[in-house]
Amino acid sequence: MTDTTDRAGELADLAARFPHLHAPQRWAWGGIDAQFSAELPPDELITNIHLVGFSDDKVVLCRDARGHWFLPGGTREAAESIESCLVRELREEAGARLAGPPVWIGAHRCVTDSPVPYRPWQPHPEKAWLWGWAEVTVDSEPTNPADGEQVVEVRAMTADEARRLLVRGRDEWWSELLTLAIESRARG
Incomplete structure (x- = not known):
């Protein structure tokens, strides 16, 4: 079996195990059609970076003034590297720093x-949101x-509590994304 065949099999297995995460999605708030894949996109398409941060065996979540719980991350600035964006967003949203290298688990293509990009320097109309995990x-x-x-509020909580807060009022794919990050971390 070739490496390409092996990788295709891995991707198909992930899609079968995490059907909500891999299902086509419509993010009405941004007029975005999105599709998750464990196949990472090229750097030039990545506009947003988000992280499942682990502090010991707990998941770090942020809560905004509206009461919305979310994973830290955000929009890349012009000419900003993925790593620089991640470091900046962790500090801005979670008061956190990396305690280990990030592991990228997939992206929403x-x-x-929208007739114009969200920020003038971003690719348009195609872009990607990168998802990963790291110790923080x-x-x-x-x-x-x-x-x-x-x-x-920033809180480190159990994976079960994080799942409950991430999914509340939202699509089930959030729970599967968290599970994928936990499994990836366990594999080391």
Whole structure:
């Protein structure tokens, strides 16, 4: 069996095990059609980076002023590297820093029906949201820049509590994304 055949089999297995995560999605808030894959996109398509941060055996979530729980991450700035974006977003939203290298587990390939890109430097109409996990240390308050979400709480919690808070009022794929990150971490 070739490496390409092996990889295709792995991707098909992941899609079968995580059907909600891999299902086509419509993100109405942004006029975006999205499709998850464990196949990583080229760097130039990545506009957003999000992380399942692990502090010991707990998952770090952020809560904004609206009461919405989310994984830290956000939009890449012009000419910003993936690593720099991740470091900045962790500090801004979670008051956290990387305690180990990130492991990228997949991405949502997206197509927007908006006539212009979200930021002028972003690819358009195709883009990608990168998802990963890493060990993190929460060691300060979120910096809460004026143009970002206003985080009012950062909490390290059990995976079950994180699943419950991420899925509440949202699609089931959030739970599967968290499970995929936990399994990837367990494989080391």
